[in-house]
Amino acid sequence: MKLRLKRKDQIGFTFFLAFVISTSLIWFFEERFNQEIWLSDTTERYKMLDDILENKFLMDKTKQEVILLLGEPDADSNSEDNFLIYRLGKPPSFFESEPQYLLVTFENEKVVKLSKAID
Template sequence: MNYMAFLFILIVSIPIYMVCKWSLRRLKFGNDKNRKYLAVLPTIVLSPLVYVVIITLWVLSISYYSTIDFNQEIWKSNTEERFKMSKNIIESEMLVGKTKEEVIAILGDKYYLNNEDGLAYGLGVLPGLLSIDPSFLFIEFENGIVKKVYQYDS
């Protein structure tokens, strides 16, 4: 274990110990002398758990990104931030029922994949702790008409 993690757990354990000791006094559990020893066991158990919860909340918070409504100018000019608009494109189903030519007119001609089954547009790298690969917006066609639009990570 990293010494910083140990130091963080130690810092977290001080208020946990105080709360445990206070709780034992409120519950009138034990006497004044042995309450400080009784408070050590829950402190040892709770401190690493609180550390894990704090780290988990931190990871979840850095994985969050805001979404914006689709804007054709922003989509075409800022290819690394397209992921912010992908949710709006998918949920609004704005492309479903359109032809390939109409989709290219809306999203532009800078796509990664173009075959009879679909088009793939790069969305950039989604924010996240271990996110290093780009994501793509895949537009699936059936008989030349958009059937489904979804996002996938490479």
């Protein structure tokens, strides 16, 4: 017994298959946060930004806990500042790309916001 799909079903199946493959490839090549790489190769940090922002594992951590995970912040900030800034490097681009930064914002000594900033 041969299975024959109608033309519309074939097109729908093709789009579904393309979606599954592209989603899998994006997930496979996305860089997960790795503390060792974060601390040793500051130019490659931009690859881990999506994982940091999506998983929010820094939320509700204290400034000391964030510094233990991410190291000392790159930008000058004193103990009264309610934020830490980490350089992420420049992602590859066809045009001149701006340096990116991870901005960690604190309120009541806990992380309340994580965001990407561009110079």
